[in-house]
Amino acid sequence: MLEWIREFIMTRLSDNRDRARKKWSGKKICPRIQKIVEKNIDKAADCIPIKSDDWNYEISYDGSRYIVNLQQHTCTCRKWDLTGIPCNHGMSAICSQSLEPQDFVNPCYSVETFLEVYKHAILPVNGPQLWTKTCLIPPLPPNFGRRSGRPSRARRVEHDEPVNKGKKRQRGQKKQPIRLKRQPYQVMCHYCGGTGHNQKGCERKKIDHPTTSQDANSNDQTTATKLTARKKTAPSQNKQKEAAHSQPQSKKRKGVEVHATHTTSSANVPSRRITRSTPLPAATEPNQATTTGVSQHLQSFGQHFGIETVILF
Numbered sequence: 001m002l003e004w005i006r007e008f009i010m011t012r013l014s015d016n017r018d019r020a021r022k023k024w025s026g027k028k029i030c031p032r033i034q035k036i037v038e039k040n041i042d043k044a045a046d047c048i049p050i051k052s053d054d055w056n057y058e059i060s061y062d063g064s065r066y067i068v069n070l071q072q073h074t075c076t077c078r079k080w081d082l083t084g085i086p087c088n089h090g091m092s093a094i095c096s097q098s099l100e101p102q103d104f105v106n107p108c109y110s111v112e113t114f115l116e117v118y119k120h121a122i123l124p125v126n127g128p129q130l131w132t133k134t135c136l137i138p139p140l141p142p143n144f145g146r147r148s149g150r151p152s153r154a155r156r157v158e159h160d161e162p163v164n165k166g167k168k169r170q171r172g173q174k175k176q177p178i179r180l181k182r183q184p185y186q187v188m189c190h191y192c193g194g195t196g197h198n199q200k201g202c203e204r205k206k207i208d209h210p211t212t213s214q215d216a217n218s219n220d221q222t223t224a225t226k227l228t229a230r231k232k233t234a235p236s237q238n239k240q241k242e243a244a245h246s247q248p249q250s251k252k253r254k255g256v257e258v259h260a261t262h263t264t265s266s267a268n269v270p271s272r273r274i275t276r277s278t279p280l281p282a283a284t285e286p287n288q289a290t291t292t293g294v295s296q297h298l299q300s301f302g303q304h305f306g307i308e309t310v311i312l313f
Contacts, residue, residue, distance in 0.1 A: 010122040017118040024111045028102040033109040036085055037101050043088035049096045057093035068093045073104060084108065 024030070029037070050058040055071040066076045066089045074080060079087040084106030086094060094101055107113055186195045192204045199205065 020115050027111050029105050029109050040088045040091045044091035047092035049092045059089040
């Protein structure tokens, strides 16, 4: 890897040096900087230079005015100061005096500086077979075997890096600097805008709206009384439910209650007593025959099956 990096840098330096000598001969500045200068010259056509003296100009461009100093190579737009290449305002002042723009470019962009930078070269190196032999033990790479114990997943902390409270500080490591404490949360009232209380306990709201506080107190009292009443009535309701469950249930069939009563007949057949809980409407004179017929029919039905029938009219 290191040998490849050495060879790459060696060839890069030689290529840049040869290119500058062959292609850029007779030029003052590098080709990329020359393109930027030409663009600024084209933009300088929209500028209006106002001469103050041989070096100071006031340039009017796009509704704004800038001061250009050709001697110090500065412009109030700061582009010339930061890049070292004359801006469009500076080019307007340079062209007004028919001067050469390349003379006002920073020397770091010149071809001479480029060749001076790349004139140094990395010298070639012989192979390992031609190296001088010594009696010392040749260096070997470190061992990458697995260590005993569980490997640590924590990142290696630098000697000058602060450590949190939960971590153990290593030898030669600085203590943690002073940290700001966490600010406690302050309750804020949305009615008066004060702190330390909320809207429910705001004294100003109680003064401005006394009725609302009284209504709230009355509502609290009514709810308290309702809760106490429910607690008192709950045991009695539970007792009624238990008593209802303990009583025998009756079978209902379309308005007729059937109660099973064990009675012995002559044939030792359990008899049933049928009672009607809802009395029939009083029979009028024209319907008297129908009621008697129904009663006779029910009595015959009960005698046939051994059931006592009691009809409530």
